[in-house]
Amino acid sequence: MKRLQDYVSAQAERRAEAPAIAWKGERLSYGALEQRANRLARLLAGLGAQRRDRIALLLPKSPLAITAMVGTLKADCAYTPVDLKNPAPRVAQILAALESRVLLACREAAPLVEQLVRENGLGPVRVAWLDGTPPPGLPAHASLADFEACSADSVASANRAGDVAHILFTSGSTGVPKGVLITHANVIAFVEWARAHFDIQPSDRCSGHSPLHFDLSTFDTYGSFAAGAELYPVPVELNLLPHKLAQFMRDAALTQWFSVPSALNHMAKAGVIGEHDFPSLRRLLWCGEAWHAAGLAHWMRRLPHVRFTNLYGPTEATIASSWYDVPGIPQDETKPVPIGRPCDGEELLVLDEALRPSAPGETGDLYIRGVGLSPGYWRDPAKTAAAFIPNPFSDDPDDRIYRTGDLARVSEGGEIVLVGRADTQIKSRGYRIELGEIEAVLHTLGTLEESAVVAVDSAGIDGLAIACGYATRAGVATEPADLRALLAARLPAYMLPSRWRRFDRLPLNANGKVDRKALKEIFAATEASGK
Amino acid sequence: MLERLERLQREIAIIFVERFDTRITSHDVDLLETGLVDSVKIVELVLELEQRFGVSLPFEELEIEDFRTVPRLAERIARTTPAAG
Numbered sequence: 001m002k003r004l005q006d007y008v009s010a011q012a013e014r015r016a017e018a019p020a021i022a023w024k025g026e027r028l029s030y031g032a033l034e035q036r037a038n039r040l041a042r043l044l045a046g047l048g049a050q051r052r053d054r055i056a057l058l059l060p061k062s063p064l065a066i067t068a069m070v071g072t073l074k075a076d077c078a079y080t081p082v083d084l085k086n087p088a089p090r091v092a093q094i095l096a097a098l099e100s101r102v103l104l105a106c107r108e109a110a111p112l113v114e115q116l117v118r119e120n121g122l123g124p125v126r127v128a129w130l131d132g133t134p135p136p137g138l139p140a141h142a143s144l145a146d147f148e149a150c151s152a153d154s155v156a157s158a159n160r161a162g163d164v165a166h167i168l169f170t171s172g173s174t175g176v177p178k179g180v181l182i183t184h185a186n187v188i189a190f191v192e193w194a195r196a197h198f199d200i201q202p203s204d205r206c207s208g209h210s211p212l213h214f215d216l217s218t219f220d221t222y223g224s225f226a227a228g229a230e231l232y233p234v235p236v237e238l239n240l241l242p243h244k245l246a247q248f249m250r251d252a253a254l255t256q257w258f259s260v261p262s263a264l265n266h267m268a269k270a271g272v273i274g275e276h277d278f279p280s281l282r283r284l285l286w287c288g289e290a291w292h293a294a295g296l297a298h299w300m301r302r303l304p305h306v307r308f309t310n311l312y313g314p315t316e317a318t319i320a321s322s323w324y325d326v327p328g329i330p331q332d333e334t335k336p337v338p339i340g341r342p343c344d345g346e347e348l349l350v351l352d353e354a355l356r357p358s359a360p361g362e363t364g365d366l367y368i369r370g371v372g373l374s375p376g377y378w379r380d381p382a383k384t385a386a387a388f389i390p391n392p393f394s395d396d397p398d399d400r401i402y403r404t405g406d407l408a409r410v411s412e413g414g415e416i417v418l419v420g421r422a423d424t425q426i427k428s429r430g431y432r433i434e435l436g437e438i439e440a441v442l443h444t445l446g447t448l449e450e451s452a453v454v455a456v457d458s459a460g461i462d463g464l465a466i467a468c469g470y471a472t473r474a475g476v477a478t479e480p481a482d483l484r485a486l487l488a489a490r491l492p493a494y495m496l497p498s499r500w501r502r503f504d505r506l507p508l509n510a511n512g513k514v515d516r517k518a519l520k521e522i523f524a525a526t527e528a529s530g531k
Numbered sequence: 532m533l534e535r536l537e538r539l540q541r542e543i544a545i546i547f548v549e550r551f552d553t554r555i556t557s558h559d560v561d562l563l564e565t566g567l568v569d570s571v572k573i574v575e576l577v578l579e580l581e582q583r584f585g586v587s588l589p590f591e592e593l594e595i596e597d598f599r600t601v602p603r604l605a606e607r608i609a610r611t612t613p614a615a616g
Contacts, residue, residue: 085564085565085566237563237595238595239569239570240563240568240569240570240573240595240598241573241590241593241594241595242590243590243591244595262570262571263570266570269574270590272591429570429571479552480552481548481552481553481554483552484551484552484553485553485554492566493565493566493567493569494566494569498551498552500552
């Protein structure tokens with residue numbers, strides 16, 4: 001395949017009636033998906049979208065959103081799925097960075113669009129409301145009727161494998177989200193490896209657990225479409241109640257599950273997985289953060305018929321760069337599960353500070369090289385140059401390696417094992433959070449004398465809690481609830497600290513800087529005492 | 532009954548301030564859409580509700596809609612608590 005949309009077209013040509021997406025009791029066939037995506041591509045062209053434009057999708061996870069993704073690619077454009085739960089100022093930052101000519105929305109996004117218009121204005125962007133008549137009083141350049149009036153005939157796309165397919169925004173330490181560019185070729189390389197490695201078949205029923213603005217969802221969607229399998233997007237609210245999530249897996253008779261470990265831990269802790277549960281399930285894959293061996297063992301003991309695979313890789317290297325098929329139930333639950341070996345076309349390097357290979361067993365910085373590497377960050381050559389550096393083992397200036405920020409070592413068996421982070425990025429329920437981004441926003445509030453954010457171990461499902469220590473300005477009374485409300489207007493809910501502590505002065509180290517280690521210990525002591 | 536529901540609503544609002552440092556500004560606030568209740572907090576919230584109101588709320592008997600707003604949550608607890616409370 002040359003481009004991602006070709007996966008859908010190929011299935012529509014051969015197996016038009018085969019189900020592509022199952023959603024809340026309804027099914028969308030490959031033929032219907034292809035036709036709707038063609039309509040959407042024409043709608044975009046009619047609205048003035050041009051090749052290499054960025055289209056923002058203000059659509060909740062649904063067959064419509066997935067149709068919009070495929071249709072955007074057919075229109076030679078790249079898409080950015082926007083989390084509707086994000087506060088409006090953050091969405092405004094993303095829209096401004098993208099300079100989208102067209103925005104695809106639906107009724108659920110109306111309150112957000114209304115706030116965007118009220119606070120910043122939308123500028124020249126044209127808005128298409130894809131699920132009905134446009135909400136009154138908001139900019140509207142197309143409606144469902146216009147969408148349906150477009151021809152469903154096949155579209156002659158001009159895009160190429162090297163074009164950007166989507167831009168995914170992740171937490172940035174300076175307070176502005178970073179847009180990671182991902183090409184068709186990046187995704188296709190991983191999808192083709194996974195299809196062969198896991199033997200994904202048209203008879204498969206694949207989960208779509210991750211939100212569409214997460215890069216895990218890229219594999220859910222295109223991995224399933226490449227094989228002509230059936231995709232089961234998981235309604236997000238099911239995550240709240242583990243027995244509902246498990247029931248969804250059973251009812252759908254899923255054969256493939258892919259998610260962050262926290263969803264799996266949640267189900268394990270609630271005790272909702274029975275012996276030989278999910279009899280149709282063939283493989284369970286996880287990515288996004290480390291899964292502790294105890295949680296993994298809980299699942300493996302109950303599901304001896306399932307293959308368990310750890311996938312690892314940052315968004316910058318597209319979905320995953322390495323894999324580890326767990327050979328048996330972990331005996332030592334204190335040992336980390338390895339991230340394993342590189343996928344086809346990828347290389348994982350553990351290097352020391354001078355970019356020389358670390359000795360086996362020695363900890364070093366983990367770098368990735370290969371077919372999954374993103375071209376870089378959207379309109380940010382400085383950040384791109386800092387993270388994607390020339391390969392020190394090559395004379396080719398285009399040969400780059402990506403510095404993941406993860407620390408790793410190579411085990412005796414040749415498997416790579418993660419040992420921590422070189423910076424203050426954390427993973428919480430699969431969300432990648434730069435603690436520096438939270439601090440940057442706190443500093444702009446202007447109500448605090450000083451503040452610092454650290455991550456502490458907690459007994460909860462999450463494993464990590466975000467903790468904020470702060471000192472108020474003289475005479476300014478500031479309660480955690482006030483601070484939280486101010487932050488909530490700027491940051492998504494998963495980035496908000498859940499532990500707060502007021503100090504007269506924050507602890508300082510010998511250099512006169514905030515002593516994060518000491519701060520962390522203070523929070524850890526409170527955590528341990530259960531207060 | 533109405534008085535009891537109002538009291539439950541006030542107490543639930545207090546839980547949000549004390550446990551999650553969050554002031555719920557209106558009864559209409561959608562706790563799920565805003566992320567005020569998520570997969571992590573729901574566990575803590577249910578435990579706290581059970582302790583504070585002396586009720587039993589087994590996960591498998593809960594519905595997602597029970598957590599949509601503070602009034603819905605109050606109604607759910609009211610159905611569980613002995614009416615004499």
